Amino acid sequence: MAELIGAAIIGQSGGPSAVINASAYGAIRTALDSPYITKVYGAAHGIKGVLDDRLYIMDEEDPAELELLKYTPSSELGSCRYKIADPDYDDTDYQRILEIFKKYNVRYFFYNGGNDSMDTCNKISKYMMKVGYECRIMGIPKTIDNDLYGTDHCPGFASAAKYIATSLMEVYKDAYVYDTGMITVVECMGRHAGWLTAAAALATEAGAGPDLIYLPEVNFDMDDFLADVNRIYEAKGKCLVAVSEGIHYADGSFVSEAKTAATDGFGHAQLGGLASLLANTIKEKTGAKVRGIELSLLQRCAAHCASLTDIEESFMSGKTAVEEAVAGTTDKMVGFECDRTNGYECKPKLFELTSVANFEKKVPREWINEEGNGVLKPFIDYALPLIQGETKLPKENGLPRFAHLKKVIAK
Amino acid sequence: MAELIGAAIIGQSGGPSAVINASAYGAIRTALDSPYITKVYGAAHGIKGVLDDRLYIMDEEDPAELELLKYTPSSELGSCRYKIADPDYDDTDYQRILEIFKKYNVRYFFYNGGNDSMDTCNKISKYMMKVGYECRIMGIPKTIDNDLYGTDHCPGFASAAKYIATSLMEVYKDAYVYDTGMITVVECMGRHAGWLTAAAALATEAGAGPDLIYLPEVNFDMDDFLADVNRIYEAKGKCLVAVSEGIHYADGSFVSEAKTAATDGFGHAQLGGLASLLANTIKEKTGAKVRGIELSLLQRCAAHCASLTDIEESFMSGKTAVEEAVAGTTDKMVGFECDRTNGYECKPKLFELTSVANFEKKVPREWINEEGNGVLKPFIDYALPLIQGETKLPKENGLPRFAHLKKVIAK
Numbered sequence: 151m152a153e154l155i156g157a158a159i160i161g162q163s164g165g166p167s168a169v170i171n172a173s174a175y176g177a178i179r180t181a182l183d184s185p186y187i188t189k190v191y192g193a194a195h196g197i198k199g200v201l202d203d204r205l206y207i208m209d210e211e212d213p214a215e216l217e218l219l220k221y222t223p224s225s226e227l228g229s230c231r232y233k234i235a236d237p238d239y240d241d242t243d244y245q246r247i248l249e250i251f252k253k254y255n256v257r258y259f260f261y262n263g264g265n266d267s268m269d270t271c272n273k274i275s276k277y278m279m280k281v282g283y284e285c286r287i288m289g290i291p292k293t294i295d296n297d298l299y300g301t302d303h304c305p306g307f308a309s310a311a312k313y314i315a316t317s318l319m320e321v322y323k324d325a326y327v328y329d330t331g332m333i334t335v336v337e338c339m340g341r342h343a344g345w346l347t348a349a350a351a352l353a354t355e356a357g358a359g360p361d362l363i364y365l366p367e368v369n370f371d372m373d374d375f376l377a378d379v380n381r382i383y384e385a386k387g388k389c390l391v392a393v394s395e396g397i398h399y400a401d402g403s404f405v406s407e408a409k410t411a412a413t414d415g416f417g418h419a420q421l422g423g424l425a426s427l428l429a430n431t432i433k434e435k436t437g438a439k440v441r442g443i444e445l446s447l448l449q450r451c452a453a454h455c456a457s458l459t460d461i462e463e464s465f466m467s468g469k470t471a472v473e474e475a476v477a478g479t480t481d482k483m484v485g486f487e488c489d490r491t492n493g494y495e496c497k498p499k500l501f502e503l504t505s506v507a508n509f510e511k512k513v514p515r516e517w518i519n520e521e522g523n524g525v526l527k528p529f530i531d532y533a534l535p536l537i538q539g540e541t542k543l544p545k546e547n548g549l550p551r552f553a554h555l556k557k558v559i560a561k
Numbered sequence: 562m563a564e565l566i567g568a569a570i571i572g573q574s575g576g577p578s579a580v581i582n583a584s585a586y587g588a589i590r591t592a593l594d595s596p597y598i599t600k601v602y603g604a605a606h607g608i609k610g611v612l613d614d615r616l617y618i619m620d621e622e623d624p625a626e627l628e629l630l631k632y633t634p635s636s637e638l639g640s641c642r643y644k645i646a647d648p649d650y651d652d653t654d655y656q657r658i659l660e661i662f663k664k665y666n667v668r669y670f671f672y673n674g675g676n677d678s679m680d681t682c683n684k685i686s687k688y689m690m691k692v693g694y695e696c697r698i699m700g701i702p703k704t705i706d707n708d709l710y711g712t713d714h715c716p717g718f719a720s721a722a723k724y725i726a727t728s729l730m731e732v733y734k735d736a737y738v739y740d741t742g743m744i745t746v747v748e749c750m751g752r753h754a755g756w757l758t759a760a761a762a763l764a765t766e767a768g769a770g771p772d773l774i775y776l777p778e779v780n781f782d783m784d785d786f787l788a789d790v791n792r793i794y795e796a797k798g799k800c801l802v803a804v805s806e807g808i809h810y811a812d813g814s815f816v817s818e819a820k821t822a823a824t825d826g827f828g829h830a831q832l833g834g835l836a837s838l839l840a841n842t843i844k845e846k847t848g849a850k851v852r853g854i855e856l857s858l859l860q861r862c863a864a865h866c867a868s869l870t871d872i873e874e875s876f877m878s879g880k881t882a883v884e885e886a887v888a889g890t891t892d893k894m895v896g897f898e899c900d901r902t903n904g905y906e907c908k909p910k911l912f913e914l915t916s917v918a919n920f921e922k923k924v925p926r927e928w929i930n931e932e933g934n935g936v937l938k939p940f941i942d943y944a945l946p947l948i949q950g951e952t953k954l955p956k957e958n959g960l961p962r963f964a965h966l967k968k969v970i971a972k
Contacts, residue, residue: 195739195740223735224738231739231741315960316865316961319961320864323577324861324862325858327577329609329639329641426834426837441858445859446854447735447736447745447854452728538959549723549764549767550727550730554768
């Protein structure tokens with residue numbers, strides 16, 4: 151493969167994670183060190199930064215601050231949820247991207263995000279091939295939802311999983327402290343795939359976790375749910391439940407959007423989210439003391455509780471993307487291939503962008519118990535290696551010291 | 562003071578904290594090591610364990626597991642919210658307590674909790690003096706609310722403060738990631754005192770925290786609040802707000818209990834709590850994208866993010882209580898006296914149980930800005946030394962390894 155010399159752009163998009171910046175740092179650091187890459191730009195707010203000609207010059211950043219990206223949550227370059235058009239119908243955006251690529255002699259493009267971002271990356275890659283502009287384009291995956299097709303797991307999932315399991319262990323300790331009855335419902339993210347909620351089972355495995363776990367992979371039934379909760383509550387006087395935000399009835403309608411007579415007879419949509427809705431429904435039926443807790447944004451940005459394994463793998467995916475591109479690879483996503491037969495080994499693996507974009511990987515049905523209210527050992531064996539190791543996030547005055555970038559705009 | 566030989570009981574009560582067990586461990590360890598204390602019992606669920614004759618024999622525990630109490634959240638002996646009667650009206654409970662004290666030759670009683678617990682401790686102390694039963698009784702403070710009178714601060718506050726500030730820094734990073742508008746409201750605990758919510762200002766001081774902070778020490782005005790939020794949002798396109806669950810209108814009614822037309826025209830009480838209510842009111846008025854986050858139980862049990870200073874001081878308060886009691890002191894609470902003039906120094910200080918019970922210490926008005934929407938430097942100077950240092954909580958398989966006690970019941 152011919153040597154390709156030119157600038158690189160790195161962009162981030164989609165929802166934040168605790169380690170998406172670790173991936174970006176893997177790409178930025180490796181690109182800065184590459185003799186083939188003449189300049190490294192960070193796109194402000196993903197592809198919108200390219201369209202708007204807002205590129206940060208990474209070469210101008212203090213190397214020590216850049217390194218702190220390994221421990222800084224959220225997308226430091228800024229994110230977007232911009233849905234790029236199908237180029238067969240409207241190639242305006244693509245023409246503009248090409249214009250910017252030519253302006254800065256961009257020959258390497260790295261896009262760091264989830265499902266939609268891989269779709270964007272794929273479309274840009276195919277367009278550049280079609281118009282014959284030589285540019286090596288690589289996807290660097292990220293999603294706490296862990297739903298990207300092909301790869302063993304996604305950077306970001308493990309840190310959110312570690313936070314969820316840790317928090318559930320602590321909530322368990324808290325919820326079990328009184329000798330009076332208590333039912334606690336904890337809502338985890340995951341609209342279509344239950345990976346994050348399943349991570350609550352790691353707390354149970356550690357001896358202090360939920361009694362019941364409900365994922366969107368199984369149709370939800372309110373009567374079964376109430377019977378399950380009541381059975382545990384009658385036996386133990388307590389019940390801790392983890393539910394995915396995406397649980398839905400057999401007809402596909404989200405439980406979170408249901409209007410239940412128990413909570414508001416006038417049919418208003420619930421304001422407090424799923425955890426409140428379920429807690430109120432349980433209270434209505436059992437009379438027990440209940441509490442609903444939504445982990446909300448905390449679960450996707452808790453860098454202070456990140457998995458070191460996740461940080462290192464995220465860095466590796468960004469680094470590999472640049473190394474592979476410089477060596478001649480294009481139009482691929484850098485995922486992982488893992489071997490758990492004898493300990494745990496994780497290696498980067500390339501996937502066709504076409505094959506990963508817009509597919510969703512769900513928790514296998516056989517990893518969920520028959521009743522659909524718990525997670526089985528294969529999931530534990532899958533997830534446990536991923537949450538190992540503690541972040542080395544430095545502290546200043548007892549609080550996290552995150553990266554401060556200068557973000558010098560390219561002219 | 563005459564030597565007093567006999568057994569000790571340690572009980573915990575009130576809401577959990579990340580470090581109440583560190584205090585209990587300080588007392589238990591010191592009592593186990595004391596030649597004057599013949600046996601050490603842990604009361605199951607506070608004073609209810611004494612009334613029910615359910616005492617755990619601490620001498621039977623593995624010392625290494627006991628030591629893990631320093632890092633284990635919530636009240637490991639179990640808590641209660643039992644309100645003991647006024648002995649002048651009904652001394653049934655006190656007679657029973659005396660009976661149990663005599664049964665086990667209890668000569669030392671340590672009670673670990675907040676306001677109500679100090680009241681319980683005080684009443685038992687005064688009763689035992691009245692009936693002439695020699696028993697040294699000491700209060701060991703705990704409350705994340707930091708509202709105990711006299712002491713510089715309360716064990717438990719700092720760890721919750723550290724968690725709140727850390728989480729707000731992370732939420733700030735997350736909330737600022739898109740280039741579209743976003744208003745985020747985070748609700749912290751604190752029904753009558755704003756100490757915990759004020760801790761959010763530590764995040765702002767560190768460069769990534771809330772723009773606005775509302776405490777119950779200042780009457781809340783919805784119009785002023787909406788104007789404040791809108792002003793920041795217009796200027797920055799974002800706004801991060803921290804509110805105390807206890808904010809109230811000038812007439813004393815809690816904002817969380819208000820029925821606003823914006824949220825439910827039929828006057829139903831809100832289900833989703835204060836954060837949801839405010840987020841929805843803002844959305845109604847500004848049309849901005851909003852998110853309400855309730856830190857809920859997480860903030861009081863997040864042992865993984867505990868302050869080492871808090872852990873060590875909590876241990877010290879328990880240890881001092883036993884040392885003082887053995888030396889002859891009784892009827893006191895072990896609080897703290899701190900010197901911040903040259904660094905930070907914290908020493909135990911004894912307070913009369915009568916003086917601390919049932920008083921509430923609030924954030925001084927002069928530590929809050931004139932507008933009542935922010936916290937000033939004196940608070941930062943007060944709180945910052947308290948959150949220093951990281952917990953040494955051991956991990957097992959990537960998750961917290963909390964104490965496992967055998968809890969052998971005394972016959």
